[in-house]
Amino acid sequence: MSEFVRIVEVGPRDGLQNESTMVDTADKIALVDRLSATGLRSIEATSFVSPKWVPQLADAAEVMAGIRRRDGVSYPVLVPNEQGYDRARAAGADEVAVFTAASEAFNLRNTNASIDQSIERFAPVLARARVDGVRVRGYVSTVLGCPYQGEVPLADVVRVARRLHDLGCYEISLGDTIGVGTPLKARRMLLAVADEVPMAALAVHFHDTYGQALANVATCIEAGVRVADAAVAGTGGCPYARGASGNLASEDLVYMLQGMGIDTGIDLDALAETGRWLAAKLGRPTGSKVGRALAAA
Ligand code: HMG
Numbered sequence: 548m549s550e551f552v553r554i555v556e557v558g559p560r561d562g563l564q565n566e567s568t569m570v571d572t573a574d575k576i577a578l579v580d581r582l583s584a585t586g587l588r589s590i591e592a593t594s595f596v597s598p599k600w601v602p603q604l605a606d607a608a609e610v611m612a613g614i615r616r617r618d619g620v621s622y623p624v625l626v627p628n629e630q631g632y633d634r635a636r637a638a639g640a641d642e643v644a645v646f647t648a649a650s651e652a653f654n655l656r657n658t659n660a661s662i663d664q665s666i667e668r669f670a671p672v673l674a675r676a677r678v679d680g681v682r683v684r685g686y687v688s689t690v691l692g693c694p695y696q697g698e699v700p701l702a703d704v705v706r707v708a709r710r711l712h713d714l715g716c717y718e719i720s721l722g723d724t725i726g727v728g729t730p731l732k733a734r735r736m737l738l739a740v741a742d743e744v745p746m747a748a749l750a751v752h753f754h755d756t757y758g759q760a761l762a763n764v765a766t767c768i769e770a771g772v773r774v775a776d777a778a779v780a781g782t783g784g785c786p787y788a789r790g791a792s793g794n795l796a797s798e799d800l801v802y803m804l805q806g807m808g809i810d811t812g813i814d815l816d817a818l819a820e821t822g823r824w825l826a827a828k829l830g831r832p833t834g835s836k837v838g839r840a841l842a843a844a
């Protein structure tokens with residue numbers, strides 16, 4: 548295993564989609580540009596879902612038009628269907644992310660579709676993306692628990708991850724949407740999926756509702772995963788997942804990885820400064836302990 552972990556920064560999307568404060572378009576653009584200056588190589592910039600469902604990101608096209616794209620950085624955007632793909636392409640996106648869940652009850656609330664129906668919607672997106680040379684990432688939500696169904700069988704997580712991989716997603720991000728997971732369960736889930744999908748095509752995505760996200764990600768890195776999602780300042784949550792709170796803070800993840808001797812290519816001070824800047828825009832302190840400690844040091 549290489550000693551490099553790629554962080555997929557999801558703050559501009561997963562972070563801002565759940566904030567009650569509406570962030571100005573210019574600040575969203577500044578956020579993405581600040582993040583790309585820290586050395587991050589993957590920044591999920593926004594979301595082309597229905598603006599009726601997620602009004603916070605209704606300005607997705609303006610954000611894509613305003614950001615300064617750096618060489619070597621990819622800017623994936625969330626798309627739920629072909630209509631989202633059309634909008635994303637018109638806005639110049641060259642990487643997209645599709646999303647479904649391991650729990651039927653959650654997927655219905657989040658996308659008004661069964662798991663099968665959501666995957667049927669992705670099939671034409673993936674077919675067109677292949678022709679267009681667009682990379683597609685896939686998310687599986689509720690991999691360690693569902694706010695509506697409760698326990699989620701491992702076999703369901705494995706089956707859905709495998710289907711997204713078979714459809715052509717280059718990477719599958721396994722999402723603990725409501726942050727109920729604990730380390731041993733997280734590792735068991737990851738290893739079960741890795742029996743069917745190569746570890747090199749997997750990523751982990753933890754929310755920190757119960758303070759377990761950093762421990763979960765550490766355990767999964769020890770188990771072999773080399774891609775982790777996180778959100779600067781610990782923003783985030785899913786508006787259609789009751790009880791979902793912030794993502795693992797990117798600053799906390801970078802600090803921990805540095806301590807493990809693992810390279811991320813990211814300037815921690817610049818990232819923490821960006822987290823504090825974003826938190827100020829949101830009118831509250833940063834959700835990153837590392838961001839607060841560095842400010843006090
Ligand atoms: P629906 O209402 O069933 O859609 O929503 P529809 O196909 O029946 O269309 C209804 C209306 O929406 C129509 O407009 C469409 O044009 C429009 P009208 O005729 O009423 O004026 N519409 C769209 N408009 C713009 N862009 C589009 C689009 N699609 C339809 N792409 C839909 C179905 C999937 C669209 C909706 O449920 C939706 O947008 N859901 C997204 C919810 C969401 O974004 N949740 C958060 C992201 S997932 C997450 O956070 C988890 C993750 O972080 C991982 C983890 O933590 O586990 C990824």
Ligand code: MG
Pocket residue numbers: 561722724752754784785
């Ligand atoms: Mg999420």
